[in-house]
Amino acid sequence: MLGTPGQLGGDLVDEGTRRGHEMIGRTQWECDITDSAAVERAVAEVQPDAVINGAAWTQVDAAEEHEAEAEAVNATGAGYVAAACASAGIRCCHVSTDYVFDGTATAPIPEDAVPLPRSAYGRTKWHGEVAVREQCPDHLIVRTSWLYGRQGPNFVITMLRLASERPELRVVADQHGAPTWTGHLAPAMLRLLEGGPAGTYHLTNSGVTTWYDFAVAIISARGLPARVVPITTAEYPLSAERPAYSVLDNRAWRELGEPPLPDWHEGLRSYLAGLEPSEPS
Numbered sequence: 001m002l003g004t005p006g007q008l009g010g011d012l013v014d015e016g017t018r019r020g021h022e023m024i025g026r027t028q029w030e031c032d033i034t035d036s037a038a039v040e041r042a043v044a045e046v047q048p049d050a051v052i053n054g055a056a057w058t059q060v061d062a063a064e065e066h067e068a069e070a071e072a073v074n075a076t077g078a079g080y081v082a083a084a085c086a087s088a089g090i091r092c093c094h095v096s097t098d099y100v101f102d103g104t105a106t107a108p109i110p111e112d113a114v115p116l117p118r119s120a121y122g123r124t125k126w127h128g129e130v131a132v133r134e135q136c137p138d139h140l141i142v143r144t145s146w147l148y149g150r151q152g153p154n155f156v157i158t159m160l161r162l163a164s165e166r167p168e169l170r171v172v173a174d175q176h177g178a179p180t181w182t183g184h185l186a187p188a189m190l191r192l193l194e195g196g197p198a199g200t201y202h203l204t205n206s207g208v209t210t211w212y213d214f215a216v217a218i219i220s221a222r223g224l225p226a227r228v229v230p231i232t233t234a235e236y237p238l239s240a241e242r243p244a245y246s247v248l249d250n251r252a253w254r255e256l257g258e259p260p261l262p263d264w265h266e267g268l269r270s271y272l273a274g275l276e277p278s279e280p281s
């Protein structure tokens with residue numbers, strides 16, 4: 001597992017261990033994926049049955065100003081990991097994002113929809129997918145969305161912190177997506193890794209919401225008094241453009257006969273139940 005601990009990386013290591021796998025994690029300092037020799041060395045030393053690449057540049061807005069650095073990790077580095085897997089004859093599991101799409105869809109987006117990223121982050125993640133497909137035939141590319149887990153940083157943790165500091169939060173209500181808890185995503189990814197056919201998969205919690213409704217659910221679940229006010233994307237300008245609609249149809253997963261991942265409300269409930277009552281402080 002590359003790119004540990006990370007939000008998703010931590011849950012993948014724990015879930016894999018629970019399922020009886022020997023999970024070996026490498027942090028950025030132990031294996032920087034932008035260094036092809038370091039990646040090859042790590043694979044040669046560990047001799048794994050598969051590699052999960054959870055390493056990524058995930059600062060979406062900073063990527064606008066630092067696209068070359070983001071590209072080095074999300075695309076070039078991803079290609080190094082895939083090439084090392086192909087040389088070792090093992091499976092490469094790569095994580096991608098709803099940001100590879102342009103956000104103009106009006107119905108859940110299937111795996112074979114044409115990507116058209118509108119942000120630097122989205123472009124680098126798309127280039128990473130291309131590199132993985134080219135370099136390693138035995139690949140799993142898992143696109144997910146609105147991810148949260150562990151100690152973050154993520155939207156849930158941010159809303160809880162802001163709600164403890166302010167009487168009112170203004171949250172965007174015109175972007176639609178599927179919040180996804182790493183605790184539900186990790187077992188599905190492991191299941192694919194253990195025997196699913198190679199290819200591209202969408203894996204998200206079920207259902208659809210907006211950031212506004214998600215914030216309301218978070219704050220009311222904790223009984224916090226802060227008021228949430230819906231605003232438009234135009235009222236909250238950020239460096240990187242966000243997809244207006246990025247619900248991913250988990251079609252390939254369902255076609256394997258697998259049950260849909262739980263509804264996002266259930267993901268949120270489970271995540272909040274696992275956080276210390278005082279978090280974040």
Ligand SMILES: NC(=O)c1ccc[n+]([C@@H]2O[C@H](COP(=O)([O-])OP(=O)(O)OC[C@H]3O[C@@H](n4cnc5c(N)ncnc54)[C@H](OP(=O)(O)O)[C@@H]3O)[C@@H](O)[C@H]2O)c1
Binds near residue numbers: 146
């Ligand atoms: N967060 C979301 O909403 C979201 C949505 C859809 C898809 N995804 C994708 O899901 C995956 C996991 O996301 P996440 O939120 O769990 O990310 P995260 O918490 O930011 O974790 C990313 C990990 O990658 C490591 N890393 C960064 N540069 C590296 C390098 N050059 N070599 C090795 N490791 C490096 C980071 O280490 P440091 O902490 O030391 O920098 C961190 O441990 C990513 O591929 C992301 O693109 C995320």
